[in-house]
Structure formats: structure tokens, C-alpha cells
Amino acid sequence: MNAHRRLQEADSIKLERLPLSELRQGRHGKHHDIVARIAAEIEALPDGEALRIPLDGMQVSLANLRSAISRAMTSRRVKIGTFSDGESLCVWRKTAGTARYERKRGSRQKVVQGLGR
Numbered sequence: 001m002n003a004h005r006r007l008q009e010a011d012s013i014k015l016e017r018l019p020l021s022e023l024r025q026g027r028h029g030k031h032h033d034i035v036a037r038i039a040a041e042i043e044a045l046p047d048g049e050a051l052r053i054p055l056d057g058m059q060v061s062l063a064n065l066r067s068a069i070s071r072a073m074t075s076r077r078v079k080i081g082t083f084s085d086g087e088s089l090c091v092w093r094k095t096a097g098t099a100r101y102e103r104k105r106g107s108r109q110k111v112v113q114g115l116g117r
Contacts, residue, residue, distance in 0.1 A: 031060055031068045039072045042080065042091055048101075050083075050092035065089060 029035075039050050066082055069091060070117055073080045079094040081102050092098060 029068065031064070032039045034058075034060070035065075035068045035072045039070055039076065040093070042069075042073065042093060043076070043078060045093055047095050048091070053089045053091065055084075055086075055088055062089060072101045 009029060038051065038053060045051060053065070054067075060068070062084055066084075066089060069082075069089075070080065080091050081094050081098065083090045094102065
């Protein structure tokens, strides 16, 4: 009986054909508007400046906002750095000129390994 019911449900579904040109390609998540605005601001930043985004007016968690911005900038092939102090999220474009301001990954690990010898 269940197989018969599933077959009837499958037959009742109306399928529609449409040209591929009408399909919206790409991700348009729920934070799209704010992330698109932030991404445009980041791309316009001069080298050595960061964009401060206050978190108190956002209806998005810090983690979700950071992830959405990271996805948007990755799709635009722009490398970014982020920092949060709990009240705001700071985002900047990573360039050769900003490397001295960024945390060096792995340097602590090298120091700890050096102490163990």
C-alpha cells in the first residue's frame, strides 16, 4: 500500500521546464544585503585600513557574520583578515603591506618546540 501511495504522490507532482538563463545562479543567503554592502566597502578600503562593523545593531551572530563575509570575499578572490573585540568586527584586505599587523601563525608553536629541547 505504501508503494502505491508513493507512486500516486510522484505522479501528482507538477514538473516545469525552464531555460537555464532564467535560473538564479549563486548563493543568495539571508544575510546577502548586509554582506554585499560590507564586501563593497572592504574592496574600496585603502591599503592599511580596516572596516569596523559594530555588532550591537546586527541581528547576526559574530560567527555567522564572519563566515558570510569570508565566503563573499573568497568568491571575489580577496584575502581578508578579521579581528573582534566582542563589541565589533574589524575586517581588512590582506596585502603585503598589512602583513606586519597580522598575527603570525605557527610562531608560538616554534617557540614551544624550541623550549622543549
